[in-house]
Amino acid sequence: MDDLYKLPLTQAHQLLKEKKVSSVELTTACLSRLTRVEDKVHACVTICEDAALEQAKKADKVIRSGETKPLTGIPALIKDNMCTKGIKTTCSSKILGNFVPPYDATVVEKLKAEKAVILGKTNMDEFAMGSSTENSAFFPTRNPWDVDRVPGGSSGGSAVAIATDEAIYALGSDTGGSIRQPAGFCSVVGLKPTYGRISRFGLVAFASSLDQIGPLTKTVADCALVLNVIASHDPRDSTSAPYPVPDYTKALIPDLKKLRIGIPKEYFVEGMQKEVRTSIETAIKKLEELGAEIDCDASLPLTKYALAVYYILAPSEASANLARYDGVKYGFSYQDTNNMWEAMEKTKQFGFGAEVKRRIMLGTYALSAGYYDAYYLKAQKVRTLIRGEFDQAFQKYDALVTPTSPTVPFKLGEKVDDPMQMYLSDVCTLPINIAGLPAISIPAGFADGLPIGMQIIGKPFDEETILRIAFTYEQATDWHTRKPPI
């Protein structure tokens, strides 16, 4: 009973439903696990112990009445850029350090409607800008596989919480890789759904044409269960798609026959770590053994422009989105001045961290009158070409497979002073956001005890195929059963 926290969501749900355990027992187990490991990994920025136990009691009532839904009574953690009514939502930034939203994000409403238990909020790179969670204004999160290394980012806290069993599942957000890259670095499952699959109402905006919310889980089946609940059309988010949501658990068929999988050679980039390449090659052989038709000659030559396009578009959108933090409406406000302009300037100067300021400067530059055509407009045009290239590839293939990241987790501090090196850690993930496609990262090996993730990319709104491939691979391997030494 003491190690209930280890359960994947599917099993926890079964036990709750059969009334073999209660939500209070499960929540207590997760909270005490969390207390034990938190000072080693620092995955959370807010822990709501009392509220969580209250929610668990309420969930137990619902369970006793026989109304157990898949997330009822299950403890979860939420990345701190999703609004939670009455619970601080900081984006790991000083500027929102004391911000308590008066409403819930749609995804949070969805969890609450199922009577889920919210344990707290997870650490992240400030405003989701980063790949290591070192850009948090509060503290860095550590990788449980080696606490001297980064967990990836920006959803580093959520990935670590799942790897260490602090919670049964977590939510993250992904603008250029922020769910998949930390999932790969921590050896958990992370899905970025198609742009428009999940409402972003109440998600603090970073780059609105790229941002998407998704689950971080212990298994692929767990991922399908969470997606079932959070995927929806929402009139409050005009970019959410008015398509019906399938039952994703039905896609979990362990069979790859007739599935055509392309391996785009450009994703085996220069500078890729040897062990990552060999692990992913071995994983691809496994997919072939399992019945998939593999084509190693797939090619997406425009991929080489994706990084440049992303680092024009994402900062441009960020510079517009972050203009709202002026110290007037909400958040940190610099008061020690008589002049409104100085107050606004100082609010931003002291409220934002270095990376956020860098993005705002990049963005305002790319959008400025003299440079708009040369940078922003051109990047938009290349974006259209990149999207077209994926469309073409998907006429031939049902899915594409690549490494999630070119390296295993790097050392804390290793890349903080070299933004270009940091940005490169997302070369394999950010083209997918540019094209708005769904992609999942699943555990696919280790190099010297450090995790390696495999990315499976699907057609728009075809999360089912990538879940099926991920599930089949997971059933045939045991990477996902390994636990960090913590």
Ligand code: GLN
């Ligand atoms: N690492 C990328 C960036 O810094 C992606 C972040 C994200 O997906 N939120 O912008």
